[in-house]
Each structure stands twice: as structure tokens, then as C-alpha cells.
Amino acid sequence: MSDKPKTTRSTTRTKTQTTPAPTTTRTTRAKAANATKSSTVAVPPSLPPPPPPKKAVARKPLGNRGNTEVSENTSKPPSKATVGRKAAKVPIALDNEREPIMAFLRIRPALSDDDSATSPYLTQLSDNTVRMADPQDHHNLASKFRSSNITPSSTYTFSHVFPPTTTQSDFFTKTTLPLVRDALEGQNGLLFTYGVTNSGKTYTVQGGTVEGSAGIVPRTLDVIFNSVDGLQGDSKYRPVRLHGVELADPSDSRPPPVTAEPGLESVLDQMNTLSLNDQDIDSTSIKLDRNYEYSIWLSYAEIYNEKIYDLLDSVKDPHGTRVNTIPQSNSSSSLVLARAALAVKPSPASDGQDSGVSGKYIAGLPWSTHRRVFGTLANRESSRSHGMVILKIVRCHRGEKNDPTAVQISRLTLVDLAGSERTKHTHTTGDRLKEAGNINKSLMVLGQCLDTLRSNQKRLAVSLSQEGKGEEGRMDTRDVRKGLAIVPFRHSKLTEVLMDYFVGDGRTVVIVNVNPYDTGYDENSHVMKFAALAREVYITPAPAPVQRAPSILGPGKLQGKLIKQLGPLTLKDPDVIPKPFKRKVTLSMGGPGGGRKKSETVVEVLEVDETHEGDSVGEDEDDLAINPFVDELFDEIEYLRLQLFEAEMRCAIVEAETREEVMREMEERMGNMEEMYRRRLMKSIEQNEMKTDAKIDMLHQSGLFGSPVKKPSRPVEQDLSEEEEDEVDRSLVSETSEDEETEGHSSSGEEFDFGSVQGEDDDDESVLNGSPLASKGKAPAKRQSTAPQEIRESRTFIPDGPMLSSDTEDAEMTDEDESVAPSVDEEETETEEEESDDEDEYVPPAPEPKSGSSKKARVPSPPPTHKMISGEGKQARLLTSKTRVSVLEQEMNDMVIDDAEAKPVRTSSTGTKKPRRQLGKAPIVRADDMEDVAMAIDKKIARSGGGANVKRLTRLS
Numbered sequence: 001m002s003d004k005p006k007t008t009r010s011t012t013r014t015k016t017q018t019t020p021a022p023t024t025t026r027t028t029r030a031k032a033a034n035a036t037k038s039s040t041v042a043v044p045p046s047l048p049p050p051p052p053p054k055k056a057v058a059r060k061p062l063g064n065r066g067n068t069e070v071s072e073n074t075s076k077p078p079s080k081a082t083v084g085r086k087a088a089k090v091p092i093a094l095d096n097e098r099e100p101i102m103a104f105l106r107i108r109p110a111l112s113d114d115d116s117a118t119s120p121y122l123t124q125l126s127d128n129t130v131r132m133a134d135p136q137d138h139h140n141l142a143s144k145f146r147s148s149n150i151t152p153s154s155t156y157t158f159s160h161v162f163p164p165t166t167t168q169s170d171f172f173t174k175t176t177l178p179l180v181r182d183a184l185e186g187q188n189g190l191l192f193t194y195g196v197t198n199s200g201k202t203y204t205v206q207g208g209t210v211e212g213s214a215g216i217v218p219r220t221l222d223v224i225f226n227s228v229d230g231l232q233g234d235s236k237y238r239p240v241r242l243h244g245v246e247l248a249d250p251s252d253s254r255p256p257p258v259t260a261e262p263g264l265e266s267v268l269d270q271m272n273t274l275s276l277n278d279q280d281i282d283s284t285s286i287k288l289d290r291n292y293e294y295s296i297w298l299s300y301a302e303i304y305n306e307k308i309y310d311l312l313d314s315v316k317d318p319h320g321t322r323v324n325t326i327p328q329s330n331s332s333s334s335l336v337l338a339r340a341a342l343a344v345k346p347s348p349a350s351d352g353q354d355s356g357v358s359g360k361y362i363a364g365l366p367w368s369t370h371r372r373v374f375g376t377l378a379n380r381e382s383s384r385s386h387g388m389v390i391l392k393i394v395r396c397h398r399g400e401k402n403d404p405t406a407v408q409i410s411r412l413t414l415v416d417l418a419g420s421e422r423t424k425h426t427h428t429t430g431d432r433l434k435e436a437g438n439i440n441k442s443l444m445v446l447g448q449c450l451d452t453l454r455s456n457q458k459r460l461a462v463s464l465s466q467e468g469k470g471e472e473g474r475m476d477t478r479d480v481r482k483g484l485a486i487v488p489f490r491h492s493k494l495t496e497v498l499m500d501y502f503v504g505d506g507r508t509v510v511i512v513n514v515n516p517y518d519t520g521y522d523e524n525s526h527v528m529k530f531a532a533l534a535r536e537v538y539i540t541p542a543p544a545p546v547q548r549a550p551s552i553l554g555p556g557k558l559q560g561k562l563i564k565q566l567g568p569l570t571l572k573d574p575d576v577i578p579k580p581f582k583r584k585v586t587l588s589m590g591g592p593g594g595g596r597k598k599s600e601t602v603v604e605v606l607e608v609d610e611t612h613e614g615d616s617v618g619e620d621e622d623d624l625a626i627n628p629f630v631d632e633l634f635d636e637i638e639y640l641r642l643q644l645f646e647a648e649m650r651c652a653i654v655e656a657e658t659r660e661e662v663m664r665e666m667e668e669r670m671g672n673m674e675e676m677y678r679r680r681l682m683k684s685i686e687q688n689e690m691k692t693d694a695k696i697d698m699l700h701q702s703g704l705f706g707s708p709v710k711k712p713s714r715p716v717e718q719d720l721s722e723e724e725e726d727e728v729d730r731s732l733v734s735e736t737s738e739d740e741e742t743e744g745h746s747s748s749g750e751e752f753d754f755g756s757v758q759g760e761d762d763d764d765e766s767v768l769n770g771s772p773l774a775s776k777g778k779a780p781a782k783r784q785s786t787a788p789q790e791i792r793e794s795r796t797f798i799p800d801g802p803m804l805s806s807d808t809e810d811a812e813m814t815d816e817d818e819s820v821a822p823s824v825d826e827e828e829t830e831t832e833e834e835e836s837d838d839e840d841e842y843v844p845p846a847p848e849p850k851s852g853s854s855k856k857a858r859v860p861s862p863p864p865t866h867k868m869i870s871g872e873g874k875q876a877r878l879l880t881s882k883t884r885v886s887v888l889e890q891e892m893n894d895m896v897i898d899d900a901e902a903k904p905v906r907t908s909s910t911g912t913k914k915p916r917r918q919l920g921k922a923p924i925v926r927a928d929d930m931e932d933v934a935m936a937i938d939k940k941i942a943r944s945g946g947g948a949n950v951k952r953l954t955r956l957s
């Protein structure tokens with residue numbers, strides 16, 4: 001018993017330190033023949049709250065522990081008892097029927113202030129559902145156009161969801177303890193963690209560095225050794241391959257030859273003397289059938305770059321010599337370690353078992369204790385490799401101890417998968433890219449396997465459901481089985497090694513780890529979908545296999561084969577040795593939590609390809625069964641899938657970029673249009689203001705506001721007598737009528753410089769100088785010399801002269817109003833403006849009517865008012881004044897204030913400058929306003945006796 005290995009678990013457990021548990025136990029008590037059946041073992045509903053943290057206590061050697069119920073252990077509080085208590089609600093089916101793969105979700109807590117400041121994208125809805133929504137969705141434009149298979153918000157269902165507050169102990173009890181119990185009863189079990197980097201996989205499997213954070217692996221070992229304590233067998237047999245057993249080598253049970261490797265001495269010494277806190281020791285014990293004795297075997301392997309390595313291997317240099325000295329961090333000497341990859345071989349039929357399930361095993365993976373821990377020294381990088389702890393429990397009935405056919409072996413495999421992020425996000429090159437590619441490949445193949453299994457099961461289920469529904473349309477289930485798709489287990493080392501679990505060789509549990517603060521929303525969506533897929537795959541756990549006819553090999557034979565297997569490590573013949581893969585590894589010891597100073601050493605590791613020499617019976621025939629063509633096809637499918645994925649991602653990115661570009665362009669155009677309309681509006685406002693100012697000026701000048709402005713250009717008019725004024729009034733009315741006809745031509749053929757002429761050639765161009773108002777102001781001066789003649793001649797025209805009625809005014813204004821509406825296309829608007837200009841051309845009053853009866857004949861009949869105007873007397877003059885006001889209003893409304901930006905382009909054929917009327921710039925004059933103005937003017941006229949002021953107004957207009 002003094003040979004019993006000491007505990008090697010460490011409170012300073014980190015990713016880089018994984019120590020082997022002692023694996024061989026001896027039976028210390030050969031009694032309890034009538035022990036109760038182990039199936040009565042139940043899991044506690046929940047563990048009691050952990051005891052107050054004690055000062056670290058020395059871990060008790062396993063050999064000294066009694067295999068007793070915890071309640072019997074006086075050193076432990078009864079509440080820690082695990083046997084005989086009511087079963088916890090662990091969602092693992094207890095029958096051997098078909099059952100889905102269990103998928104548990106564990107949500108990582110916020111670890112930093114940054115995490116706490118971010119809103120998590122995962123919300124727990126119930127005990128088994130969560131909703132995942134991308135919080136960046138509202139801000140991130142690109143995320144709106146992410147590839148179509150990523151949904152912005154989804155609800156996912158799991159067997160159970162563990163919130164961030166879940167303790168390691170609670171998590172272990174609800175997810176792994178049932179598997180441990182199964183394993184002790186002879187049932188295989190698989191548990192693997194799946195998630196992106198930094199989501200807590202390693203924390204879940206191995207544990208953290210703080211007290212009470214021991215993970216699944218150490219707790220599993222605790223429970224197993226607690227349970228078998230007192231029932232240890234003499235390790236007569238040891239497991240080989242997948243299901244086989246052979247006679248054990250006596251050295252398997254010996255303690256490690258520490259002195260032989262002084263470099264490791266300190267490491268192992270450190271491990272052995274480390275003490276653990278109570279919270280890190282799981283005191284759960286499962287009540288076992290005491291008719292059996294047990295021996296526990298452990299191996300630890302990693303799958304790195306699609307190659308499998310033994311992490312419990314002795315440390316060797318490239319020449320195969322054991323390395324005795326590990327250089328310390330401050331040492332200048334460098335160390336090169338070598339390790340050989342292990343082959344995966346099919347389990348031979350000679351290892352036949354009851355379940356009939358075939359699988360593969362890692363050839364050369366040692367199943368013994370006291371090995372040097374490569375895993376500890378070679379620093380398994382959990383992000384980049386899949387770590388597998390494989391526990392084998394060899395159970396032998398006490399009454400049949402010497403009957404090798406009565407040996408029962410069960411396996412419990414705990415896998416910490418590498419981070420599942422995609423290559424495109426890792427931005428890696430060279431070796432890192434290769435690593436990422438292999439990780440992606442193995443995880444992708446794992447997904448493919450589950451997918452194929454699911455669809456095969458569905459097809460089978462459909463075929464079975466149709467059985468008994470008559471012959472027609474029903475397919476023989478055997479035919480359906482033949483037509484099922486091949487599950488591509490062989491396409492990655494990971495699935496090759498785990499395949500037997502998926503075809504019914506035990507229960508499977510998937511733990512999905514999610515960091516809800518991580519930015520990899522898409523990656524986590526893939527993880528969630530993987531879990532959803534896993535839950536749709538059904539497995540039929542086989543009953544505990546019993547080796548009825550195991551192939552027993554002598555230890556010598558096995559050793560010989562192992563030596564053969566490890567032979568390439570000597571690296572003596574470079575021609576036959578594949579080119580090794582070299583990488584640098586940092587070894588870490590001590591550090592926070594353990595109270596030891598942290599030391600680091602960098603070593604180079606040479607990784608040699610696996611040898612394909614067979615080491616087991618019957619494997620060659622199995623290998624021959626592999627069809628290389630099918631293999632090729634699978635490779636091709638894999639390659640195409642990868643290409644498809646990359647193409648999809650590229651398309652999604654291009655689409656998102658294009659959309660963004662188009663949106664930017666549209667925004668720019670909208671901005672330009674907005675600016676254009678804004679400028680137009682401002683211009684229109686300015687013009688209207690100027691026009692209003694001009695009107696006010698005119699009213700001031702006319703004296704209507706009590707401050708007449710004297711116009712030097714009209715001195716003669718002011719001197720006219722009353723009679724003359726009347727004459728002028730009448731003549732002006734006549735002029736107005738005549739203006740409609742004469743198209744702005746004076747009797748002398750002279751053209752006025754305000755208003756353009758209808759039908760005028762658009763090509764005429766001249767620059768307008770000054771405001772149209774100025775032109776209007778000048779007009780009377782020109783007329784001045786001809787006024788008496790005009791008055792005389794106009795008398796004959798007044799009755800027939802057309803007048804602008806208010807209706808006409810309204811109509812014109814309406815037309816112009818319509819033309820004000822801006823058009824989207826500037827050019828179109830321009831054209832319309834020009835056309836409208838021609839249509840609504842302002843017709844200035846002609847100073848002298850054109851002679852000729854033909855002109856008169858075209859004049860429409862005048863309204864009755866005109867006839868009255870042609871009469872004599874005061875009332876008639878007043879009416880005439882009103883009419884003049886109407887004309888004035890009309891002219892004011894038609895008036896255009898020219899500004900610097902106007903287009904004064906027209907000239908008459910005679911070259912006279914003409915202001916070009918601005919389309920749509922005519923002001924909207926409200927009828928009420930005009931009436932008011934008219935009334936004011938009337939009053940003024942009445943007060944002043946009409947005459948001069950009316951004349952002045954008219955001239956002004």
C-alpha cells in the first residue's frame with residue numbers, strides 16, 4: 001500500500017497543467033458480497049451549499065479513503081452524502097431506449113468591466129431556452145446584410161441552460177455525474193464541450209485557478225475514486241484497444257521512477273505536496289455493487305493538426321533519450337522534445353463484445369499509471385487542439401476473478417474541443433492557418449456526421465412508421481438501411497476516435513459554452529445551431545459490454561508492440577522518418593492561486609507523423625475494407641463545402657458593401673437635391689421681398705401712404721390742368737386697351753424696353769440693365785412728348801379697347817401659380833419656364849395705337865364699363881380711375897423684379913433691351929388685399945379729385 005500514488009491534482013490547475021490521476025487501484029476489502037445493486041445509486045437533488053472555505057488541507061491519499069457513503073464519513077457533514085438520496089432532476093434518460101444526445105448550455109459570466117459594460121446578446125428565457133439577439137444589429141449596417149443563414153434573433157432550446165452564476169460543483173452534478181455513474185456500472189459515456197475561444201470550455205473541463213473552481217475532469221476522478229475506494233482490484237488485466245483486455249504488466253502499478261528524471265522531480269514533487277481546498281474536492285460517492293472489484297485506467301491525448309499525441313508520454317529528445325532536465329525560464333539552453341503521433345486503428349473483431357458496436361482506438365496510447373506527463377510539460381494549447389481524457393473502468397466479478405471472459409470494461413471520454421471560430425476571423429497564415437483549417441475541418445466533419453446521422457435516422461423512422469400500412473408504397477427497412485448515407489466519421493481524427501459513441505456505444509452529452517459578451521455573434525450562432533443539430537440525433541446506449549472472449553496478450557508481447565510503436569522516436573534513420581512538424585511551446589509552472597512563483601520554459605517540440613505499422617490483431621483486414629474511391633469523394637465534398645462557405649461569405653460581404661455604397665450615393669444625391677430646392681426657395685423669397693418692397697415704394701411714390709415721392713421724370717404731368725388730366729386719364733385707358741393689341745409697339749415703331757413681345761424670337765439675347773421698375777419709370781418720359789396726340793387719338797379707341805377684367809387676371813395668375821411648382825429635373829423646368837414665358841408674355845401699354853381697321857376688327861367687344869368711361873362727368877372719371885387701379889394691379893402683379901441672377905436675355909428685333917419675365921415668379925395677390933388697395937386709392941382719388949394722382953399712378957405702372 002505504500003506504493004499507492006499520491007494525489008497529483010493541483011489547485012494551481014491551469015490550461016497548461018493537466019496531471020494524470022492515479023489510475024490503478026487495488027482492492028483493499030474483499031467483502032460486501034451482498035452489497036446492494038449499484039443501480040439504486042441516485043444523484044442528489046442539489047448539493048448543499050459549500051462549506052465555509054477552510055485553509056487548504058492536505059489531500060488524502062486515495063488508498064486511505066474508505067468506500068463508504070459520505071454520510072458514514074464522520075469527517076464530512078451528512079449533507080454531503082450522495083447515496084440513497086432522492087434523485088436529482090438530471091435530464092438524462094435512465095432507460096436503454098433511444099434517446100437524444102443531451103445538449104447543455106453554459107453561459108459564461110462577465111469577467112471584466114468591458115464585459116459588464118456590454119449588453120449580452122443572450123437572454124435566458126427559461127430553464128432550457130435562451131434567446132439570442134445581436135445587440136449590434138441596430139447600429140451595425142453590415143450586420144443587417146450578413147449572410148442570409150445568420151438570423152438576427154433566435155430562440156434555442158437545450159436540455160438545460162446553466163446561467164453564469166452556476167458553480168462548478170452544481171454544473172458537474174447535473175451534467176457529468178450521471179455519466180460517471182453509468183461508467184462505474186459498465187456503460188460508456190462521452191462528454192464534450194463545444195464553443196468559441198474564451199467561452200469557458202477549458203474552465204468547464206479542467207477548472208479555473210481560484211478555489212472551488214475544479215472542473216469536470218478532477219471532479220470525475222474524485223467521484224470515481226471515492227466510489228471504488230475499498231473495491232480496488234489487483235489490476236490483473238488492463239485494457240487494450242477499444243474493448244480488449246490483456247494481462248497487466250506489474251510495472252503498471254509501480255510508482256513513477258522520479259529519481260530517474262531529476263528534471264521532473266521538482267515538478268512532481270510540487271504536484272504531490274500541493275494541497276487542495278475542500279471546495280475543490282468533490283466528496284460525492286456512488287454506491288457500487290460490492291461483488292465487483294475495479295481498476296481505473298486513464299489516458300490523455302490531444303488531437304493537434306489532425307494528429308493524435310499521447311500527453312502522458314515520457315519526455316524524450318529527438319534521439320529517443322529520456323529528458324531528465326527541464327531548463328528553467330532563465331536558462332539559456334534550449335530544449336527540443338520529440339513526440340510521435342499515434343495511429344487510429346479499427347477495433348478488431350476478436351475484441352468482440354456484446355454491444356456489437358465497432359469503433360476505433362488510438363493505437364499505442366498507453367494505459368498505465370506513473371507515466372511522465374507530457375500534457376503537463378508540453379503545454380497543451382487548448383484553443384488549438386482537442387484534448388481528450390479517456391477513463392477506462394475495468395470491472396471484474398470477485399467470484400470470477402480468474403476468468404478473463406468475465407471482465408467488463410467501460411469508457412468515459414471527456415473532450416475539451418478546440419475553439420470553433422472560423423478561419424476567416426482568425427486572420428492567420430502559415431502554420432496557424434493550417435491549425436485553424438484542421439480545427440475547422442474536424443468540427444465541420446463532426447457537424448456533418450451528426451447531420452448525416454440525423455437524416456439517416458429520419459429515413460429509418462419514416463420507413464418503420466410505414467410498416468404495417470399495407471404492401472403498397474412500403475419499402476423494406478433492410479433496403480432503407482442499405483440506402484442510408486455513409487456517415488463521414490473517417491474524415492477527421494476526432495470523429496474517427498469518437499465514432500463508436502455516435503453509433504450506440506454509450507450516452508453522449510454536449511456542453512455548449514457561450515460567452516455572451518463576445519463579439520463573435522455569428523460564430524456563436526453556429527455553435528447554437530450545432531447544439532440544435534446534436535439534440536436531434538438519437539442514440540441507443542448499449543448495455544454494459546462484457547468481454548466474453550477477450551484476446552489476452554501477455555505483457556511482454558504488448559511491450560514489444562509498444563516499443564515498436566514508439567521506435568521512430570529514436571529518429572535514427574532520417575529516410576524512413578516523416579518530416580517532423582516543429583513548434584515552440586511554453587511550459588508554465590506555478591503562478592497565481594498556488595502560492596508558487598510562476599516559472600516558464602520554452603521548448604521546441606518535434607512532432608513526428610504516426611507510424612502505420614499494425615499492432616493489433618485483425619486491423620489490417622479492417623483497413624482493407626476502406627474504399628479509397630469513397631474516401632476521395634468525401635474529400636472532394638469537404639473541399640467543395642469549404643469553397644461554398646468561403647464563396648457565400650465573400651458574396652455576403654460584397655453585397656453588404658454594395659448596399660452601403662448605393663446608400664451613400666443616394667444620400668449624396670438627396671442632399672444635392674435638397675440644396676438645390678433650398679436655393680430656389682431662397683431666391684424666390686428674395687424676389688418676392690424685392691417685389692413687395694417695390695410695390696411699397698410705388699405706393700409711397702403715389703402718395704397713398706401720405707408720403708408721396710416726387711418723381712423728377714414727371715414734372716410736366718404735375719403742371720397739367722384738370723381738363724388736361726381728364727384727357728390724359730381717358731387716353732391712358734385707351735392706351736391700356738390698345739396695349740393688348742399693339743404688342744408693345746409704339747406708333748412710331750419704337751419698342752418699349754419693358755416686357756417682351758409675344759412670339760418674339762427666343763434666340764434674341766441682350767442683357768437687361770436695371771430693374772423692370774426702372775423701365776416702367778422711364779416709359780412715361782418717353783410718352784410725354786406724344787401725350788396730347790395719344791389722348792386725342794385714343795378717344796376713338798376707348799369704347800372698343802379690350803380691358804383686362806378681374807377674371808382674366810385671376811386666370812393668368814392661376815396659370816402662373818401652376819408654373820411655380822418646381823420640377824425635379826432642372827432642365828425640364830427651364831424649358832417649361834421658357835415656354836410659359838412666351839405664353840404669358842407681359843404686354844406693355846402701347847403709347848400709340850396702330851392704325852388700320854383690321855386691327856380694330858379683331859378687338860373683342862368691350863364690357864359695358866368701357867362705354868361708361870367714354871362718357872363725360874365726375875362719376876365717369878371715378879369709374880375710369882377704378883379701371884386704372886385694376887390695370888395697375890394687373891401690372892403690379894405681372895411685374896418682375898430683376899436681380900443679379902435673373903436671366904435678362906431678350907431683346908427686340910431692334911436691339912432694345914427687354915427684361916425677360918421670370919416664369920412662375922409672379923406674386924400671388926390676394927383679392928382682399930387688392931380690394932383694400934383699390935379702395936384706398938379710390939378714396940385718395942376722390943379726396944384729391946382724381947386726375948393728377950391717377951395719372952401719376954398710371955404712369956408709374
Ligand SMILES: Nc1ncnc2c1ncn2[C@@H]1O[C@H](COP(=O)(O)OP(=O)(O)OP(=O)(O)O)[C@@H](O)[C@H]1O
Pocket residue numbers: 107108109111164195196197198199200201202203204208209382383384417418419513
Ligand atoms: N463559468 C466561469 N466562471 C468564471 N470564469 C470563467 C468561467 N468560464 C470561463 N471563465 C474564464 O474565462 C476565461 C476563458 O475561459 P477558457 O479558457 O475556459 O475558454 P475556452 O473556451 O477554453 O478558450 P480556448 O478555446 O481558447 O481554450 C478564463 O479566464 C476562465 O477562467
